[in-house]
Amino acid sequence: MALIVKKFGGSSVADATKIKKVAQIINNRVNEGNKVVVVVSAQGNTTDELIALAREVNPKPSAREMDMLLATGEQISIALLAMALDAINIPVISLTGPQVGIVTDTEHTKARIKGIETSRIDKELNENKVVIVAGFQGRDDQNEIYTLGRGGSDTTAVALAAALKADICEIYTDVDGIYTCDPRVVPEASKLAEITYDEMLELASLGAKVLHPRAVELAKLYKVPLCVRSSFINKEGTFVVENLEKEIVVTGVAYDLNVAKIGLFDVPDQPGIASKIFNTLAKAKVNVDMIVQSAMRNNLNDIAFTIPRSDLDTALELMKKTGEAMKVSDVVFDDKVAKVSIVGAGMISSPGVAAKMFDVLANEGINLEMISTSEIKVSCIIKEEDAIKATQVLHKAFELDKI
Amino acid sequence: MALIVKKFGGSSVADATKIKKVAQIINNRVNEGNKVVVVVSAQGNTTDELIALAREVNPKPSAREMDMLLATGEQISIALLAMALDAINIPVISLTGPQVGIVTDTEHTKARIKGIETSRIDKELNENKVVIVAGFQGRDDQNEIYTLGRGGSDTTAVALAAALKADICEIYTDVDGIYTCDPRVVPEASKLAEITYDEMLELASLGAKVLHPRAVELAKLYKVPLCVRSSFINKEGTFVVENLEKEIVVTGVAYDLNVAKIGLFDVPDQPGIASKIFNTLAKAKVNVDMIVQSAMRNNLNDIAFTIPRSDLDTALELMKKTGEAMKVSDVVFDDKVAKVSIVGAGMISSPGVAAKMFDVLANEGINLEMISTSEIKVSCIIKEEDAIKATQVLHKAFELDKI
Numbered sequence: 021m022a023l024i025v026k027k028f029g030g031s032s033v034a035d036a037t038k039i040k041k042v043a044q045i046i047n048n049r050v051n052e053g054n055k056v057v058v059v060v061s062a063q064g065n066t067t068d069e070l071i072a073l074a075r076e077v078n079p080k081p082s083a084r085e086m087d088m089l090l091a092t093g094e095q096i097s098i099a100l101l102a103m104a105l106d107a108i109n110i111p112v113i114s115l116t117g118p119q120v121g122i123v124t125d126t127e128h129t130k131a132r133i134k135g136i137e138t139s140r141i142d143k144e145l146n147e148n149k150v151v152i153v154a155g156f157q158g159r160d161d162q163n164e165i166y167t168l169g170r171g172g173s174d175t176t177a178v179a180l181a182a183a184l185k186a187d188i189c190e191i192y193t194d195v196d197g198i199y200t201c202d203p204r205v206v207p208e209a210s211k212l213a214e215i216t217y218d219e220m221l222e223l224a225s226l227g228a229k230v231l232h233p234r235a236v237e238l239a240k241l242y243k244v245p246l247c248v249r250s251s252f253i254n255k256e257g258t259f260v261v262e263n264l265e266k267e268i269v270v271t272g273v274a275y276d277l278n279v280a281k282i283g284l285f286d287v288p289d290q291p292g293i294a295s296k297i298f299n300t301l302a303k304a305k306v307n308v309d310m311i312v313q314s315a316m317r318n319n320l321n322d323i324a325f326t327i328p329r330s331d332l333d334t335a336l337e338l339m340k341k342t343g344e345a346m347k348v349s350d351v352v353f354d355d356k357v358a359k360v361s362i363v364g365a366g367m368i369s370s371p372g373v374a375a376k377m378f379d380v381l382a383n384e385g386i387n388l389e390m391i392s393t394s395e396i397k398v399s400c401i402i403k404e405e406d407a408i409k410a411t412q413v414l415h416k417a418f419e420l421d422k423i
Numbered sequence: 424m425a426l427i428v429k430k431f432g433g434s435s436v437a438d439a440t441k442i443k444k445v446a447q448i449i450n451n452r453v454n455e456g457n458k459v460v461v462v463v464s465a466q467g468n469t470t471d472e473l474i475a476l477a478r479e480v481n482p483k484p485s486a487r488e489m490d491m492l493l494a495t496g497e498q499i500s501i502a503l504l505a506m507a508l509d510a511i512n513i514p515v516i517s518l519t520g521p522q523v524g525i526v527t528d529t530e531h532t533k534a535r536i537k538g539i540e541t542s543r544i545d546k547e548l549n550e551n552k553v554v555i556v557a558g559f560q561g562r563d564d565q566n567e568i569y570t571l572g573r574g575g576s577d578t579t580a581v582a583l584a585a586a587l588k589a590d591i592c593e594i595y596t597d598v599d600g601i602y603t604c605d606p607r608v609v610p611e612a613s614k615l616a617e618i619t620y621d622e623m624l625e626l627a628s629l630g631a632k633v634l635h636p637r638a639v640e641l642a643k644l645y646k647v648p649l650c651v652r653s654s655f656i657n658k659e660g661t662f663v664v665e666n667l668e669k670e671i672v673v674t675g676v677a678y679d680l681n682v683a684k685i686g687l688f689d690v691p692d693q694p695g696i697a698s699k700i701f702n703t704l705a706k707a708k709v710n711v712d713m714i715v716q717s718a719m720r721n722n723l724n725d726i727a728f729t730i731p732r733s734d735l736d737t738a739l740e741l742m743k744k745t746g747e748a749m750k751v752s753d754v755v756f757d758d759k760v761a762k763v764s765i766v767g768a769g770m771i772s773s774p775g776v777a778a779k780m781f782d783v784l785a786n787e788g789i790n791l792e793m794i795s796t797s798e799i800k801v802s803c804i805i806k807e808e809d810a811i812k813a814t815q816v817l818h819k820a821f822e823l824d825k826i
Binding site: 035036074088092096100102104106114165 | 439522
């Protein structure tokens with residue numbers, strides 16, 4: 021008997037037929053004698069529909085009321101899935117994030133889980149019920165409702181698996197595993213049997229939308245055995261593990277269009293200037309990704325950095341104010357850029373991987389605007405219009421279709 | 424400065440345009456210097472749509488999961504209305520029933536409010552915020568979610584007004600007040616300037632859908648000044664008061680089609696038999712309305728009673744079992760009946776009103792199957808097909824078009 025946490029995304033519970041199918045998948049695991057906790061997202065496009073409703077009454081709705089609104093999406097899913105399980109005589113109870121005791125910080129629309137009180141779930145599991153938990157949401161100690169932001173249901177599932185010491189956390193989605201690249205962009209992409217937490221983390225951060233980076237981070241931290249598999253096809257998925265049995269130099273290529281670049285020209289070279297710039301952004305919760313500081317001329321630097329494109333307005337406004345105070349000569353931006361990356365835990369012991377990447381892109385006439393590397397990935401900022409082409413040629417050059 | 428509780432029904436917040444209009448109504452009251460608490464129902468047909476979703480996955484969804492599902496309807500409304508107020512710079516916060524601390528008993532889908540903790544609302548009002556409260560819902564002390572059943576938002580509003588000692592509770596709806604009869608049935612129906620709690624209670628119980636009986640009951644108990652008015656037209660509504668300034672003998676005619684009749688033949692005349700029958704129904708939460716016991720023959724009685732038609736299946740099953748145990752000769756039912764009633768606080772001091780009612784109906788050839796009277800109303804069970812006709816002729820005979 022195992023304790024299994026299963027997470028089903030919005031497309032897996034989009035309508036009654038799909039909900040009944042999910043109920044059957046759960047039923048199979050229950051019949052094998054397992055205890056099952058299920059995390060569900062809002063149905064299909066519910067979240068987008070709710071956001072559209074909000075914008076109709078207020079073009080800039082407050083984060084607090086957005087959380088109040090969006091939390092209903094998952095509450096609908098959990099009730100419907102519980103009803104579907106009840107219909108096939110599986111003892112079941114649904115719980116909202118606040119009811120479970122998923123306690124978050126107080127950052128509306130992008131809260132982080134601070135802790136999970138497991139007593140309520142433990143009680144229900146002991147009564148042999150399947151427990152259906154609303155993903156993406158929690159509460160603070162004042163009973164205020166918070167959402168975790170997009171992809172938050174993955175995080176809920178992994179955090180629950182960690183808190184409950186589950187034997188495995190299975191993420192069901194509309195793809196049947198992790199691929200070397202998005203198959204819509206590279207049809208020859210291969211499915212990986214295994215991937216390391218670190219690789220998955222890089223791929224997730226780099227725009228592969230299968231798993232949310234925060235979820236992978238948590239899984240790595242608490243060593244939660246993770247598996248990504250399809251809700252629609254009964255096939256072995258991809259296991260996310262600590263170390264691969266067989267090392268692969270490059271396991272994936274990803275691109276990300278949610279990128280914008282901001283440049284500050286002629287920033288005075290004084291101690292604390294960079295800290296001031298990036299603290300201002302951090303306070304506004306803007307995640308800065310790459311940072312490049314050019315060689316100094318006349319005690320003046322050029323500083324450029326990338327941020328999520330969705331944060332561009334906020335960041336630009338802040339930088340214009342900060343730049344003015346610092347007397348920089350200009351603040352510029354470019355929102356027509358993309359990030360393309362290669363990832364692989366084997367890179368660390370294979371020199372020349374980055375050089376090969378630059379070569380491949382250069383041969384296609386693709387210009388590199390910024391470069392960033394870690395032990396297991398190389399990322400380049402390029403023009404948005406080159407993103408797909410770059411991804412395809414890199415996938416081919418590193419022979420990812422042959423894995 | 425007054426403390427006003429306003430309640431808006433589902434049709435008043437059905438879309439963005441209507442929500443903005445409601446925000447303006449609230450804005451006017453805030454600008455007059457009042458503190459405002461607003462109770463809202465689910466938008467338009469949301470509740471029915473959610474019920475339809477539920478039935479798709481389970482023809483007999485559990486009451487507990489129905490509450491989980493249906494509570495989302497009001498949560499969507501409160502968030503949207505709060506956003507609309509925020510858009511016109513009114514400080515505002517939305518709260519779910521559980522967040523407010525509306526504590527109910529544990530009867531899922533038809534819970535009753537046991538108490539309201541006002542500390543959270545007091546705090547928000549003291550910060551000069553408009554407080555938007557989800558109607559129709561509450562929680563028990565385990566944080567389980569309960570709904571109050573149809574019409575529950577009226578009850579939430581009145582209970583809040585009582586708990587907060589509000590100066591007035593205004594019920595906004597799609598009609599502009601209480602009429603002597605449903606204007607769709609009797610186009611000459613007159614709008615009443617005032618009506619007593621007792622009359623309103625009878626009318627509400629008798630099928631006039633403007634106010635929920637439980638809400639009127641509470642208003643009467645706590646002497647909450649109540650007003651029914653239109654969300655769409657800025658017109659004086661109808662005030663529900665303790666005593667009328669000008670007495671009217673008959674203030675309204677109502678009919679109700681949600682009626683079914685059950686008869687038990689040849690029930691042995693033993694002590695406790697009636698108690699057994701009606702306790703069985705009470706335990707199943709079936710509200711029995713009229714009861715008639717025929718003259719006894721050979722120590723055997725015929726007992727007939729009426730119940731809401733929606734409870735017929737439940738009641739009939741129970742009565743067949745109970746009847747068998749009691750060895751009654753037959754259990755019969757009729758679901759093609761209706762109840763037509765006249766109501767008026769002045770009846771008590773005007774003899775002959777009931778007689779006039781029977782006359783009017785007899786002259787139209789309408790047969791009376793059961794009769795029930797109170798100090799301020801007379802109700803008759805008649806054939807369903809006669810209901811509209813009976814209502815119209817009674818309205819005319821008592822000159823309600825001339826009020």
